Amino acid sequence: MSNPISGFGLGLRSxxxxxxxxxxxxxxxxxxxxxxxxxxxxKPWHFLERIRRDYPMVMHGVSxxxxxxxxxxxxxxxxxxxxxxRLEPAWLSDHLCWTGTDSLNLHDxxxxxxxEATLRHVVPRIAAVQDLLGRPLVLENVSSYVAxxxxxxxxxxxxxxxxxxxxxxxxxxxNNVYVSGINHGFDPRSYIEAIPAAAVRQIxxxxxxxxxxxxxxxxxxxxxxxxxxxxxxxxxxxxxxxTMIERDDHIPPLAELIAELDLAREQSQxxxxxxxxxx
Amino acid sequence: MTTLGRLQQxxxxxxxxxxxxxxxxxxxxxxxxxxxxxxxxxxxxxxxxALRDNYPVVHRSMGDEAFAALADAYIAASPSHFRSIRWFGxxxxxxxxxxxxxxxxxxxADLARMDWALRGAFDAxxxxxxxxxxxxxxxxxxxxxxxxTPLPSLRLVELAWRIEPIWKALDEDPDAQxxxxxxxxxxxxxxxxxLDCLWRSADADEAKALQTLQQGASFAECCAQIADSAASDxxxxxxxxLRRWLADGLLAKAQR
Numbered sequence: 001m002s003n004p005i006s007g008f009g010l011g012l013r014s015x016x017x018x019x020x021x022x023x024x025x026x027x028x029x030x031x032x033x034x035x036x037x038x039x040x041x042x043k044p045w046h047f048l049e050r051i052r053r054d055y056p057m058v059m060h061g062v063s064x065x066x067x068x069x070x071x072x073x074x075x076x077x078x079x080x081x082x083x084x085x086r087l088e089p090a091w092l093s094d095h096l097c098w099t100g101t102d103s104l105n106l107h108d109x110x111x112x113x114x115x116e117a118t119l120r121h122v123v124p125r126i127a128a129v130q131d132l133l134g135r136p137l138v139l140e141n142v143s144s145y146v147a148x149x150x151x152x153x154x155x156x157x158x159x160x161x162x163x164x165x166x167x168x169x170x171x172x173x174x175n176n177v178y179v180s181g182i183n184h185g186f187d188p189r190s191y192i193e194a195i196p197a198a199a200v201r202q203i204x205x206x207x208x209x210x211x212x213x214x215x216x217x218x219x220x221x222x223x224x225x226x227x228x229x230x231x232x233x234x235x236x237x238x239x240x241x242x243t244m245i246e247r248d249d250h251i252p253p254l255a256e257l258i259a260e261l262d263l264a265r266e267q268s269q270x271x272x273x274x275x276x277x278x279x
Numbered sequence: 280m281t282t283l284g285r286l287q288q289x290x291x292x293x294x295x296x297x298x299x300x301x302x303x304x305x306x307x308x309x310x311x312x313x314x315x316x317x318x319x320x321x322x323x324x325x326x327x328x329a330l331r332d333n334y335p336v337v338h339r340s341m342g343d344e345a346f347a348a349l350a351d352a353y354i355a356a357s358p359s360h361f362r363s364i365r366w367f368g369x370x371x372x373x374x375x376x377x378x379x380x381x382x383x384x385x386x387x388a389d390l391a392r393m394d395w396a397l398r399g400a401f402d403a404x405x406x407x408x409x410x411x412x413x414x415x416x417x418x419x420x421x422x423x424x425x426x427x428t429p430l431p432s433l434r435l436v437e438l439a440w441r442i443e444p445i446w447k448a449l450d451e452d453p454d455a456q457x458x459x460x461x462x463x464x465x466x467x468x469x470x471x472x473x474l475d476c477l478w479r480s481a482d483a484d485e486a487k488a489l490q491t492l493q494q495g496a497s498f499a500e501c502c503a504q505i506a507d508s509a510a511s512d513x514x515x516x517x518x519x520x521l522r523r524w525l526a527d528g529l530l531a532k533a534q535r
Contacts (some may be wrong), residue, residue: 212311
């Protein structure tokens with residue numbers, strides 16, 4: 001399957017609106033947080049429409065709650081569909097998680113127990129979303145700080161089976177794999193190797209905080225060397241894959257993020273030059 | 280209720296209440312491996328951050344510590360039902376008004392009303408602004424049924440206290456020294472003719488006139504309402520209002 005976008009992107013954040021109006025070099029595409037544009041007008045739409053003229057975009061949501069046990073929120077889905085029609089993104093993603101139950105939203109990406117029952121619960125929900133949106137849903141692996149006693153399989157076994165049964169596609173967050181790997185004591189490479197390469201649409205990179213007993217996925221600092229190394233291994237396995245950096249806190253000037261994105265581009269170019277040379 | 284549903288309820292209850300979740304997680308008896316605490320802290324921090332974004336002047340007015348205590352109490356009383364966190368805090372003014380413990384001065388609830396109205400106008404629907412020149416081109420026969428529609432961003436806010444000078448001072452300077460506001464029931468108008476929000480104070484008669492227009496009344500019906508109010512010269516008052524609304528850029532061009 002070919003990707004309608006390629007290269008290296010960034011998450012569009014309001015502090016960079018004016019910078020992106022100048023269409024700086026070094027950013028091939030942008031990812032928006034869908035919820036930020038589920039509003040009627042004002043600055044969010046003023047800037048989004050103008051920036052969209054210069055950049056391919058993808059939509060990334062945080063409140064689909066595909067693993068939740070409340071019914072899918074049809075109002076939210078209709079809003080997403082309207083946003084999709086207005087923005088014409090290359091694809092639309094959310095997370096493999098649940099965000100709340102009994103009509104509440106905890107505004108967090110909570111992990112699911114990796115069980116056959118969960119698979120049977122989530123697969124039809126993915127189908128319903130894909131039917132409504134008329135396209136494959138792209139799901140992302142989340143960072144986690146708890147592991148359920150109920151788990152019957154590893155996260156990567158669950159993801160592989162979910163992709164197989166639902167036809168969903170994958171947003172592989174390399175930082176999240178690393179964070180969860182350290183937190184739960186698994187080898188992040190096992191995870192990366194298990195994900196069907198043909199299903200991966202996009203890669204996320206981000207920074208995390210290191211605490212004595214946990215890594216915490218904070219998106220507030222540069223990508224650490226171990227995640228860069230895992231990214232390299234991921235690229236060797238997947239081939240060229242659209243990659244973007246997420247930064248949600250302590251957001252630096254855009255030039256700094258573009259410089260960090262250049263590191264991803266350089267690493268990718270070096271790996272594939274090496275591959276061509278070896279071939 | 281499925282096993283997954285019960286598990287999610289128990290996990291959610293633990294996050295909301297700050298409790299442990301016996302039997303749910305591997306390693307949960309190990310204090311150093313209490314991953315649930317990370318979710319509990321992140322939940323409160325994220326919602327408190329949303330409240331700070333939505334109520335910047337209330338935050339400045341109260342200071343970090345008192346605002347954090349208010350946020351904790353509000354989060355406990357009003358968990359989010361919204362898909363987007365942008366809407367979290369919609370009932371903070373009423374919560375403040377009903378919570379003397381968090382209310383060093385009753386006018387704080389009015390500051391919250393002003394913050395929220397501005398937040399609402401910020402990303403409300405856009406509409407082109409009606410100009411005086413366009414109104415000047417109306418023919419005489421159009422006036423009896425003419426409707427003037429306020430911008431979709433217009434918020435009419437009833438205030439008990441004259442808080443606007445405090446709001447303005449704190450908006451411009453987080454460390455501004457302010458004095459207690461006076462009790463002076465009136466209205467606040469908030470609207471957004473372009474990308475930036477505007478506001479001004481208004482009396483109850485003007486706010487009610489705008490309310491009738493928001494409800495779809497014709498200008499003639501609006502004038503009748505003005506005549507029913509205490510205005511000594513209703514015709515002149517109606518014309519003054521209209522002139523001012525046009526000068527403010529507060530009315531929307533008619534949709535074709």
